[in-house]
Amino acid sequence: AQTVTQSQPEMSVQEAETVTLSCTYDTSESDYYLFWYKQPPSRQMILVIRQEAYKQQNATENRFSVNFQKAAKSFSLKISDSQLGDAAMYFCAYRRGETSGSRLTFGEGTQLTVNP
Amino acid sequence: DGGITQSPKYLFRKEGQNVTLSCEQNLNHDAMYWYRQDPGQGLRLIYYSQIVNDFQKGDIAEGYSVSREKKESFPLTVTSAQKNPTAFYLCASNPYSPSGANVLTFGAGSRLTVL
Numbered sequence: 001a002q003t004v005t006q007s008q009p010e011m012s013v014q015e016a017e018t019v020t021l022s023c024t025y026d027t028s029e030s031d032y033y034l035f036w037y038k039q040p041p042s043r044q045m046i047l048v049i050r051q052e053a054y055k056q057q058n059a060t061e062n063r064f065s066v067n068f069q070k071a072a073k074s075f076s077l078k079i080s081d082s083q084l085g086d087a088a089m090y091f092c093a094y095r096r097g098e099t100s101g102s103r104l105t106f107g108e109g110t111q112l113t114v115n116p
Numbered sequence: 117d118g119g120i121t122q123s124p125k126y127l128f129r130k131e132g133q134n135v136t137l138s139c140e141q142n143l144n145h146d147a148m149y150w151y152r153q154d155p156g157q158g159l160r161l162i163y164y165s166q167i168v169n170d171f172q173k174g175d176i177a178e179g180y181s182v183s184r185e186k187k188e189s190f191p192l193t194v195t196s197a198q199k200n201p202t203a204f205y206l207c208a209s210n211p212y213s214p215s216g217a218n219v220l221t222f223g224a225g226s227r228l229t230v231l
Contacts, residue, residue: 009156035219045206045222091158103174104149104208104220106158 002027004094006107013082014115020067021077021110023092031097034068034075035104040088048090051075053097079112087114118143120223122207127228129194129201137192137226139207146212148190149220152176153204162205165190194228202230 003026013019025034036048051059051068058066063083067076079086092107120141129135139148147166151159161174165184179198184190190209194201205226210218 004158006158043204043225045208045220047219050219103161103164106151106160108156108158 002029002094002096002105004092004105004107006090006092006110008110009108010111010113012113012115013079015082015084017082018078018080019082019112021079021090021092021112023075023077023107025073025075025092025094027073027094027096029096033095033097034066035093035095036064036066036075036077037091037093037106038086038088039091039109040085045091049077082114084114084116087112120207120209120221122205122223122226125224125226127226129228129230131230132196134193134195135228137194137205137207137228139190139192139223141188141190141207141209141221141223143209143221144187144211145209145221146187147210148184149208150174150180150182150190150192151206151208153206153225159206162192201228203228 005024032053034051038046038048049059049061049064058068063080065078089109089111091109093104095104096102123138149164150162153159160176162180163182165171168187171182171184181193207223208220210220
């Protein structure tokens, strides 16, 4: 069974600084997708970024980028120029690349605080 | 606007009562999911459904039941057999894709408290 581990229950960053959230996963599959979701205080889950395992290039979405190390099974999220609105719980997630009905497995989450 | 509507947002239940959480989507998505969120444990999959009239158990299905009679609806019943039902429940959906690349869309969630 696939597992996703986020070893940092809490992180903090100063506004305008950069922070990196860690995620590791365990799988025997070669085809899969990795995601970072954000859950602000409203508790609405929002997709931050997605990475296809077959792509070597790291995904980037504006101030958000990932460091995908397939051999090490590591998938960290870097937030540049942190803003107060980035404060949220961040979840790393994994999905097999077979069908859209396959399950999305989540990590335990990292609570990010942004200090003004 | 298209999206997922979960109701009620807050629900209180007495021990021994069954309750049903509603999840409706107007996105024409094929697959729907129910997740449970507890502090420090992330999201855990309860049930999911890929097509109408079919559903599969997730990791923590005991004490829960679902139905998928219509494509747009996937209600979750929390039965009295669920030993610790107090939690935040999230419904999600995605369209069909043969690759698994599709992103989940989430509802706003329902908070269930057992008194």
